[in-house]
Amino acid sequence: MPLEPESDAPVSEQPSRYLELIERLKKAGASEAAAVDYDKHGMDVDVVVTPQALHDVARLLKSEHFALEAGLGVDRQPELEVLYLFKPYGAGPRVKLRVRTDRDSATLPTLSNVFGGTDWYEREINDMFGITFTDHPHPRPLILPHYTNFHPLRKDFHGAPIVVPDDTVEIPEVDVQEAMKRGQAEGRRDDFFLNLGPQHPSTHGVLRILLHVEGETVLGGRCHLGYSHRGTEKLAEKKQYVQFLPYTDRMDYLSPLNYNWGYAKLLERAAGVESTPRAEAIRLIMAELGRVASHLVWLGTYLLDLGAITPFLYCFEDREQILTFFERVSGQRMMTSYIVFGGVRNDVYPEFVKEISEFVKFERKRLLEYETLVIENEIFLMRTQGVGKISKEQALEFGVGGPVLRGSGIAYDARKDEPYCDLYNELDWKVESDARGDCFARSHVRMNEIVQSLNLIEQALSKLEEGPVRAKVPRIFKVAEGEYYSVTEGPRGVIGWYLVADGSSNPYRLKVRVPSYANLQVVEQLIPGTRVADVISILGSLDVVIPEIDR
Amino acid sequence: MPDVLHNNSLIVFLILTAGVAAVVGLFVALTIFLGPKKPNEIKDAPFESGFVSKTDATQPFPIKYYLVAILFVVFDIEVAFLYPWAVSFREIGAIGLTSMVVFIAILAVGLYYAVKKRVLEWK
Amino acid sequence: MSLPEILLRLVLAFGIVVTFVALNALFLVWLERKVSAVIQNRMGPMEVGPIGLLQTMADALKLLGKEMITPTSVDRIAFLLAPIIAFLPAPLLVAAIPIAEGVGASDLNVGAIYLFAIANIAFLGILMAGWSSNNKYSLLGAMRAVAQNVSYEIPMLLAVLTVILMAGSLKLSDVVAAQSPVPFIVFQPIAFVIYLICGVAESNRTPFDLPEAESELVAGYHTEFTGMRFALFFLAEYTQVFVLSAIITLFFLGGWNGPFLPGWLWFFLKTYVMIFIVMWLRWTYPRLRSDQLMNFNWRVLLPLAILNLLISTVLYRGGL
Numbered sequence: 001m002p003l004e005p006e007s008d009a010p011v012s013e014q015p016s017r018y019l020e021l022i023e024r025l026k027k028a029g030a031s032e033a034a035a036v037d038y039d040k041h042g043m044d045v046d047v048v049v050t051p052q053a054l055h056d057v058a059r060l061l062k063s064e065h066f067a068l069e070a071g072l073g074v075d076r077q078p079e080l081e082v083l084y085l086f087k088p089y090g091a092g093p094r095v096k097l098r099v100r101t102d103r104d105s106a107t108l109p110t111l112s113n114v115f116g117g118t119d120w121y122e123r124e125i126n127d128m129f130g131i132t133f134t135d136h137p138h139p140r141p142l143i144l145p146h147y148t149n150f151h152p153l154r155k156d157f158h159g160a161p162i163v164v165p166d167d168t169v170e171i172p173e174v175d176v177q178e179a180m181k182r183g184q185a186e187g188r189r190d191d192f193f194l195n196l197g198p199q200h201p202s203t204h205g206v207l208r209i210l211l212h213v214e215g216e217t218v219l220g221g222r223c224h225l226g227y228s229h230r231g232t233e234k235l236a237e238k239k240q241y242v243q244f245l246p247y248t249d250r251m252d253y254l255s256p257l258n259y260n261w262g263y264a265k266l267l268e269r270a271a272g273v274e275s276t277p278r279a280e281a282i283r284l285i286m287a288e289l290g291r292v293a294s295h296l297v298w299l300g301t302y303l304l305d306l307g308a309i310t311p312f313l314y315c316f317e318d319r320e321q322i323l324t325f326f327e328r329v330s331g332q333r334m335m336t337s338y339i340v341f342g343g344v345r346n347d348v349y350p351e352f353v354k355e356i357s358e359f360v361k362f363e364r365k366r367l368l369e370y371e372t373l374v375i376e377n378e379i380f381l382m383r384t385q386g387v388g389k390i391s392k393e394q395a396l397e398f399g400v401g402g403p404v405l406r407g408s409g410i411a412y413d414a415r416k417d418e419p420y421c422d423l424y425n426e427l428d429w430k431v432e433s434d435a436r437g438d439c440f441a442r443s444h445v446r447m448n449e450i451v452q453s454l455n456l457i458e459q460a461l462s463k464l465e466e467g468p469v470r471a472k473v474p475r476i477f478k479v480a481e482g483e484y485y486s487v488t489e490g491p492r493g494v495i496g497w498y499l500v501a502d503g504s505s506n507p508y509r510l511k512v513r514v515p516s517y518a519n520l521q522v523v524e525q526l527i528p529g530t531r532v533a534d535v536i537s538i539l540g541s542l543d544v545v546i547p548e549i550d551r
Numbered sequence: 552m553p554d555v556l557h558n559n560s561l562i563v564f565l566i567l568t569a570g571v572a573a574v575v576g577l578f579v580a581l582t583i584f585l586g587p588k589k590p591n592e593i594k595d596a597p598f599e600s601g602f603v604s605k606t607d608a609t610q611p612f613p614i615k616y617y618l619v620a621i622l623f624v625v626f627d628i629e630v631a632f633l634y635p636w637a638v639s640f641r642e643i644g645a646i647g648l649t650s651m652v653v654f655i656a657i658l659a660v661g662l663y664y665a666v667k668k669r670v671l672e673w674k
Numbered sequence: 675m676s677l678p679e680i681l682l683r684l685v686l687a688f689g690i691v692v693t694f695v696a697l698n699a700l701f702l703v704w705l706e707r708k709v710s711a712v713i714q715n716r717m718g719p720m721e722v723g724p725i726g727l728l729q730t731m732a733d734a735l736k737l738l739g740k741e742m743i744t745p746t747s748v749d750r751i752a753f754l755l756a757p758i759i760a761f762l763p764a765p766l767l768v769a770a771i772p773i774a775e776g777v778g779a780s781d782l783n784v785g786a787i788y789l790f791a792i793a794n795i796a797f798l799g800i801l802m803a804g805w806s807s808n809n810k811y812s813l814l815g816a817m818r819a820v821a822q823n824v825s826y827e828i829p830m831l832l833a834v835l836t837v838i839l840m841a842g843s844l845k846l847s848d849v850v851a852a853q854s855p856v857p858f859i860v861f862q863p864i865a866f867v868i869y870l871i872c873g874v875a876e877s878n879r880t881p882f883d884l885p886e887a888e889s890e891l892v893a894g895y896h897t898e899f900t901g902m903r904f905a906l907f908f909l910a911e912y913t914q915v916f917v918l919s920a921i922i923t924l925f926f927l928g929g930w931n932g933p934f935l936p937g938w939l940w941f942f943l944k945t946y947v948m949i950f951i952v953m954w955l956r957w958t959y960p961r962l963r964s965d966q967l968m969n970f971n972w973r974v975l976l977p978l979a980i981l982n983l984l985i986s987t988v989l990y991r992g993g994l
Binding site: 564566567568570571572574575576578579581582583585586587588589590594595596597598599600610612613616619620623626627630633634637638640641648651652655658659662665666 | 684688691692737738739740741742743744745746747748757758761762765766769786787788792807808809810811813817820821824825827828831832835838839842843844892897898901902903906968972973976977980983984987988990
Binding site for chain 1: 713810881883884887889891957959963964965
């Protein structure tokens with residue numbers, strides 16, 4: 001069943017502020033460009049381009065400071081479609097760029113020479129849909145093993161045996177091969193290749209970075225992913241909308257609630273349901289607690305990466321309290337599945353308000369300690385200042401999110417700029433940012449964000465009014481045909497859910513835009529010329545969660 | 552304690568070295584008997600984060616390490632000269648003092664030169 | 675003295691030294707775990723023996739029964755010898771440290787030089803371990819270890835030189851005697867700080883634990899070592915901490931000089947306070963980076979040490 005793009009209102013009824021942009025896009029070569037209802041679909045402008053015009057349109061977007069948010073493939077049957085989502089981090093429309101190719105040739109030009117960040121997205125699309133991107137700089141599987149010969153997200157794929165060849169030795173990337181050859185030809189034997197991970201204490205999960213090292217100096221490195229790939233996006237197509245909720249917990253084990261919220265928001269947007277005021281306040285409190293917990297884990301593990309062991313135990317002690325709240329509220333410490341379609345699963349326990357406000361007071365005191373003992377420590381400053389600088393341009397090109405983005409001086413926060421919860425507008429808080437762009441800036445932003453989150457929690461507690469915690473929702477429901485996008489701000493950045501619905505009770509295609517994906521991708525740009533110790537420091541400062549990337 | 556032990560550090564050193572090496576060797580030998588021996592291919596491969604190493608790890612150190620080593624030798628020998636001087640400092644008087652100040656000054660100038668030449672810039 | 679008598683004394687002294695090294699290292703491991711536990715707001719080992727005192731003993735016994743893996747691609751001779759050579763200096767150093775007036779395995783007339791000469795043998799073991807493992811992490815660890823230890827040796831020796839200058843002897847008991855009633859730390863505070871920093875750097879402990887940086891190099895130079903071989907590196911490190919603290923006690927804190935209490939008690943008291951400070955450092959600070967470590971040494975510590983030596987020479991000559 002081929003899916004048609006949603007019908008648009010006549011141009012005259014479209015919001016006038018995007019008309020100019022649409023005109024410019026058309027001038028640059030877009031074959032179709034139309035405004036979309038943001039409230040209903042979560043997207044502002046829908047652009048269709050031909051493969052030939054793709055670069056020109058993308059260049060236009062780049063010149064207007066649009067950031068790449070995600071890239072995804074959709075099997076439109078019979079055609080294959082690739083979507084690139086863009087958003088200027090600040091005021092401006094959310095734009096999706098659609099480009100199609102037919103099933104048999106399945107070839108498109110790469111966009112990675114305009115937006116470097118599409119590199120990984122295109123490689124993943126190549127794995128999942130079998131679309132070849134011409135002139136791609138690193139044509140190598142990203143998620144799937146290199147010996148697979150099927151494309152799981154195509155609709156005509158119904159499972160295939162994985163045949164592991166006896167000789168699973170992978171072929172290194174072109175640039176690695178070249179570097180090896182060059183080294184041999186020049187007779188230089190100082191340099192070598194070092195596998196950092198997957199079994200390594202500091203890769204935060206099962207990430208493998210193939211480093212090209214000369215002594216202590218890193219000449220370059222490439223990330224290898226896919227060690228904890230679970231095929232969540234394919235699973236989603238086989239599950240009903242409500243059944244999929246528990247899977248959202250398992251994307252990012254440090255902030256399950258933020259993922260719950262994003263998915264609930266997506267369904268609410270698609271079904272046109274509003275959650276109740278009490279539920280919104282509880283959601284906010286729980287999600288912010290999740291953010292605090294996640295940032296605390298970051299602080300502990302980052303210091304662990306830098307060689308200090310003690311802060312880790314203090315941070316986990318604090319986090320333990322938060323997990324206990326989660327357990328008392330939802331019955332689960334980590335995989336909460338608490339924020340559900342239409343509200344929250346159950347009401348909080350009676351002492352909730354008292355206990356949380358006590359915790360907030362306690363945590364403020366602890367933060368002061370961390371600030372003076374850890375963040376102001378001379379060695380910490382030496383290890384973080386000036387290390388791993390991400391420029392504004394890089395941040396936009398790779399679409400990094402969260403504290404990594406704000407640590408590069410762009411004060412974009414989906415909570416403020418695209419409020420998915422009205423309370424964020426009502427409460428008094430500010431978006432933290434730091435223009436320095438280095439590891440220290442990111443650390444600084446995260447530390448301040450914990451304080452802001454505590455502010456939010458404290459104020460939201462007073463807004464907790466009596467009432468139902470879940471709106472009336474159908475147990476099994478169908479989403480009307482169309483495409484929907486929802487954005488929430490997770491601890492690591494924008495969590496985006498892109499849903500293509502075909503009117504049935506299962507998603508036709510569900511893509512999750514995970515923040516760590518873009519945040520980690522930028523690491524390949526940052527490490528050449530640094531030292532092995534810096535790689536660890538940079539990796540830690542990006543606060544990536546690998547299972548989230550692999551999904 | 553007999554004088555031979557007090558004043559002849561070489562003998563003490565040799566005897567102790569032999570003794571300690573024997574004790575340590577005994578311990579290592581003991582674990583060879585006590586510990587299990589179940590070698591397999593993966594266990595016996597060098598650890599590289601779970602990957603089979605593509606390149607050999609026994610290779611020469613980068614040149615900058617040799618620079619540090621040479622600097623160390625230079626300074627260490629100079630320091631070795633300073634020790635007897637320090638012991639006899641009281642006896643040798645003003646001449647000893649001035650000559651050693653000159654000596655240390657040369658040492659300092661050498662260090663300054665090395666720093667300025669960016670030999671010690673550890674990149 | 676007859677030959678059998680000499681031999682008997684030798685064996686006795688040797689036995690005491692080796693037993694002390696082993697027990698002291700086990701105790702220090704326990705102490706480190708307790709100190710870290712206190713700093714980190716937890717209990718530490720509690721199960722084996724009273725307040726977990728026998729825990730490290732149990733661990734050592736366990737390591738005795740562990741498989742010693744020798745990877746196929748290692749340089750066998752160097753790999754075999756490395757832990758032994760790394761451990762070797764530990765008892766040799768302890769043997770040369772007097773703990774009170776006339777008490778000690780030996781009191782050499784060139785004690786100071788002997789200590790610093792022997793201490794350097796350990797780096798040879800580390801270098802052999804890292805290089806022979808045929809493991810890139812080990813190799814990086816060995817590179818770091820050599821560069822670090824070699825560099826920090828010089829300011830360390832220059833710092834001690836000021837003490838030797840004031841004592842006028844290389845014999846450790848003379849150095850201690852010269853510090854009665856005022857210990858040298860009062861006259862040489864800068865030398866003391868330089869020595870402490872270099873000493874911690876030489877014993878490869880945080881914030882200078884680059885050669886075995888767990889979060890970067892997995893376990894650095896001893897990644898491939900298992901069982902008793904690993905234990906030897908471990909014991910060597912703790913003995914090195916003891917020796918470092920004992921040397922500071924002898925050279926800067928007045929050794930066994932002190933009122934009321936017997937000399938040996940003063941000695942151990944001061945030494946263990948120093949050990950505690952070294953442990954405290956480890957559980958407080960993050961790790962430096964290799965270039966910062968090297969630059970700090972060559973640009974800050976070494977000029978400072980030379981300056982300190984010059985000034986104290988002139989001052990001392992001027993009648994101090």
